[in-house]
Amino acid sequence: MNFKIEVNRIVDQTVIYVAGEIDAYTAPKLREELIAFAEEANPRLTINLRNVDYMDSTGLGVFVGLLKVIRKNNGELKLVELSDRLERLFSITGLNDIIDISSKSEGGVQ
Template sequence: MNIKVDITEQREDFARLEIAGEIDAYTAPALREKTEPLSKQEGIHVVADLSDVSYMDSTGIGVFVGLFKGIKANGGHLQLIGLSDRLKRLFDITGLADIMDINSEVKGGME
């Protein structure tokens, strides 16, 4: 089980993550390690592209909840894009889709 997490764009107030692979109990620590510094930056807008995530379990959900809470506590915004129907359903079932900015248009990036 592998995961790849790349910060493909970063400015003082913006970061874009591209995540690929599976997010589970084995790979979640690597994802958390890469994203945790972003959650501590004041007023950052983070866009996480999950287009290439093939699988995610509750451990992965936990990483994104932690990231969301940290970013929000520091006046920032987390946006998740590129979710497959399966991943979107995970966020819907947990009620997180009502709280988090999921699968909407990218705002704030240099697209």
């Protein structure tokens, strides 16, 4: 299965909806698309993962790399609407301590 990305720009914030699976096959394309937004000046990204069915360690790597680029550009990253499974994955790896994660939706209706 592939993944799908939908982007919604709201004032000074970009909300990105990701759906599908994030794995070794799809992670490079996801990284490529997300980094473009992270390289903007002062990026404010909210990534909605409500419709992500599966994520492996390569997916986690995408978000770690994304966070580094966003911080370098004085921006903010927030992940929202993670499934219980994804929340556990970020918690087990300790990434929930360095990435802003919220169970609530933000930045528009989808």
